[in-house]
Amino acid sequence: MKILVCISNVPDTTTKIKLTADQSAVDLANVQWIINPWDELALTRALELKETSGGKIEKVTVMTVGTQSAEPTMRKALAIGADDAIRVNAEPQDAYFTAQQIAHALKDEHYDIILCGIESSDYNGSAMGNMLSEFMELPAVSSVSNIEIDGDQVKVNREIPGGYEVVEPELPFVAVVQKGIAKEPRIPSMRGIMMARRKPLKVVEPAEAEALTEFVRYEPPKPKAACKMVDADNVEELVELLHNEAKII
Amino acid sequence: MSVLIYTENFDGKFKKANFEIVSYGAEIAQQLGTDAIALSIGNVADDELKQLGTYGATKVLSFNDERFATLDNQAYATAIARATEHTGANVVIFSNSNTSKAVAPRVSVKLKAGMVFGVTGLPKNLDPFTVPKKVFHGKAFADVVIKSPVKIISLAQNSFGVTEHPSEAVIETFAADIDDSTFKTKVISVEKATGKVLLTDAEIIVSGGRGMKGPENWKPLEELAEILGAATACSRPVSDEGWRPHSEHVGQTGKIVAPNLYIALGISGAIQHLAGVSSSKVIVAVNTDPEAPVFQAADYGIIGDVQKVLPKLNEAFRKFKAEN
Numbered sequence: 001m002k003i004l005v006c007i008s009n010v011p012d013t014t015t016k017i018k019l020t021a022d023q024s025a026v027d028l029a030n031v032q033w034i035i036n037p038w039d040e041l042a043l044t045r046a047l048e049l050k051e052t053s054g055g056k057i058e059k060v061t062v063m064t065v066g067t068q069s070a071e072p073t074m075r076k077a078l079a080i081g082a083d084d085a086i087r088v089n090a091e092p093q094d095a096y097f098t099a100q101q102i103a104h105a106l107k108d109e110h111y112d113i114i115l116c117g118i119e120s121s122d123y124n125g126s127a128m129g130n131m132l133s134e135f136m137e138l139p140a141v142s143s144v145s146n147i148e149i150d151g152d153q154v155k156v157n158r159e160i161p162g163g164y165e166v167v168e169p170e171l172p173f174v175a176v177v178q179k180g181i182a183k184e185p186r187i188p189s190m191r192g193i194m195m196a197r198r199k200p201l202k203v204v205e206p207a208e209a210e211a212l213t214e215f216v217r218y219e220p221p222k223p224k225a226a227c228k229m230v231d232a233d234n235v236e237e238l239v240e241l242l243h244n245e246a247k248i249i
Numbered sequence: 250m251s252v253l254i255y256t257e258n259f260d261g262k263f264k265k266a267n268f269e270i271v272s273y274g275a276e277i278a279q280q281l282g283t284d285a286i287a288l289s290i291g292n293v294a295d296d297e298l299k300q301l302g303t304y305g306a307t308k309v310l311s312f313n314d315e316r317f318a319t320l321d322n323q324a325y326a327t328a329i330a331r332a333t334e335h336t337g338a339n340v341v342i343f344s345n346s347n348t349s350k351a352v353a354p355r356v357s358v359k360l361k362a363g364m365v366f367g368v369t370g371l372p373k374n375l376d377p378f379t380v381p382k383k384v385f386h387g388k389a390f391a392d393v394v395i396k397s398p399v400k401i402i403s404l405a406q407n408s409f410g411v412t413e414h415p416s417e418a419v420i421e422t423f424a425a426d427i428d429d430s431t432f433k434t435k436v437i438s439v440e441k442a443t444g445k446v447l448l449t450d451a452e453i454i455v456s457g458g459r460g461m462k463g464p465e466n467w468k469p470l471e472e473l474a475e476i477l478g479a480a481t482a483c484s485r486p487v488s489d490e491g492w493r494p495h496s497e498h499v500g501q502t503g504k505i506v507a508p509n510l511y512i513a514l515g516i517s518g519a520i521q522h523l524a525g526v527s528s529s530k531v532i533v534a535v536n537t538d539p540e541a542p543v544f545q546a547a548d549y550g551i552i553g554d555v556q557k558v559l560p561k562l563n564e565a566f567r568k569f570k571a572e573n
């Protein structure tokens with residue numbers, strides 16, 4: 001079996017977001033780039049599965065659609081333990097565009113399990129994984145909080161309100177993962193970093209594809225009114241404010 | 250032309266989030282001079298379907314097929330795409346539930362319809378069709394243009410509200426004719442708690458952080474939740490330490506919630522925590538540290554020790570509840 005993990009290259013989640021003067025874009029100069037946190041957890045789970053599979057999982061590949069600037073992030077994924085990497089050399093425009101690029105690049109490849117995250121932490125699109133499954137005409141399971149390999153079957157937990165379902169998809173399939181998929185993301189070891197330099201990172205040229213959405217303008221969040229302080233010895237005032245001022249109780 | 254709204258049911262019932270997207274869809278339909286049509290998949294009684302009319306749906310398509318009792322992304326997406334074609338809808342609206350995340354992107358590809366997830370208000374412009382959404386977990390807002398003839402949007406919960414319309418909905422059965430071979434996932438078991446207020450449905454959430462000091466101190470917090478009919482939540486380190494179950498973890502890597510009232514007890518207000526709660530209508534914070542970042546996000550604050558403040562809050566809220 002082979003596993004593919006789709007990785008979105010995003011600004012570090014603690015980045016202060018600045019806009020360009022004309023507000024037509026986010027100013028990404030001097031930003032620290034990271035593996036999208038969900039994708040990092042997906043990769044961690046893929047590696048755990050490989051290690052405990054007794055050789056059944058031959059390979060974990062990471063894939064991104066991104067320009068040359070995404071390479072350090074892919075090297076980090078290789079340092080964490082992925083066997084090889086593929087980069088489609090294009091600036092991602094929207095999920096519809098990205099999914100077409102990945103589907104095209106995988107035309108002649110076979111992966112049994114394709115992992116995507118529930119959302120990219122930059123544009124919060126929540127779309128790519130399920131769009132990819134549709135372009136590839138594969139089954140998909142979303143809200144996946146665990147994956148187990150059981151003989152020739154794969155079983156996943158899907159979160160539902162108040163609990164979860166165990167789902168068995170036909171293979172190959174796309175799993176869109178969320179909280180629970182792995183405990184802590186793995187960090188690269190010194191040895192991993194050394195080895196990553198020599199691991200294959202294939203660059204493929206993009207296909208003709210279009211985007212259906214476009215971000216045209218940005219605004220900073222509206223400034224919030226200052227927090228009203230209530231004395232700890234007079235909590236009745238809080239109850240009163242919530243009732244008469246905020247009108248929510 | 251029409252606006253199609255996919256209203257997901259939960260064991261045959263609709264929730265507030267469904268009424269909100271119908272209200273929202275009805276408003277967009279009015280702007281476009283067309284009808285708001287709701288689509289229901291599954292076994293829902295007519296009385297329940299009729300309710301959607303109260304929020305502005307003029308027609309409800311009811312598709313009841315027992316193979317749809319559990320979610321199969323492909324089958325659901327095929328049914329919704331067929332309903333879109335059947336109604337000639339040019340705007341398709343979803344809630345932002347897990348089911349929507351599983352299905353809407355597939356509908357988007359099937360219909361070559363641009364999709365924007367987590368829209369925070371009415372379209373700013375109908376031509377080009379432009380909608381607002383949060384990006385970077387609320388650190389900025391963006392206007393997004395959807396360029397395709399059919400547009401798919403999901404509405405972030407509590408960003409429009411529920412509005413009643415004095416209309417009656419016509420209920421129409423719909424048959425999507427889905428082939429058995431479409432179903433490629435099988436649910437083999439279900440684990441589900443019943444009777445608890447679900448975090449994602451709760452109007453009020455009482456949440457504890459590391460400032461609670463240990464799992465043994467949660468009694469008064471649970472008491473407050475009970476007095477207010479609230480759900481309980483926690484910060485990530487609290488669930489990581491095993492003080493509370495993982496299902497209670499809110500934030501960027503946990504659940505995203507949008508209650509009317511979020512009470513943060515002993516939570517510092519880290520950016521990743523706030524990412525999951527900043528859509529709450531009102532935030533109350535109790536913290537010993539006046540410099541804690543949570544006070545930047547809160548509407549009301551108390552500087553104090555949770556162990557001392559909580560019993561007083563419980564008394565005051567209990568008194569209020571008894572009198573109101």
Ligand SMILES: Cc1cc2nc3c(=O)[nH]c(=O)nc-3n(C[C@H](O)[C@H](O)[C@H](O)COP(=O)(O)OP(=O)(O)OC[C@H]3O[C@@H](n4cnc5c(N)ncnc54)[C@H](O)[C@@H]3O)c2cc1C
Nearest residue numbers: 458459460484485500501502515516517521522537554555
């Ligand atoms: C990629 C990433 C994702 C993350 N995702 C999440 C997430 O989804 N959700 C999340 O919550 N965190 C998340 N975190 C962690 C986050 O950065 C913070 O570490 C975490 O939210 C802190 O939790 P806390 O406020 O409970 O604890 P602390 O930061 O330790 O704060 C405890 C607070 O309690 C106060 N306090 C102490 N004693 C008392 C007392 N007796 N009475 C009242 N107040 C008291 C202190 O002043 C302090 O402000 C994430 C981090 C990363 C890097």
Ligand SMILES: Nc1ncnc2c1ncn2[C@@H]1O[C@H](COP(=O)(O)O)[C@@H](O)[C@H]1O
Nearest residue numbers: 006008065116117119120125126127128
């Ligand atoms: N440019 C990209 N290259 C590869 N995978 C991506 C890319 N963008 C998004 N993804 C994958 O799709 C998931 C959801 O992303 P999004 O739809 O952008 O919120 C991410 O967690 C990644 O797994």
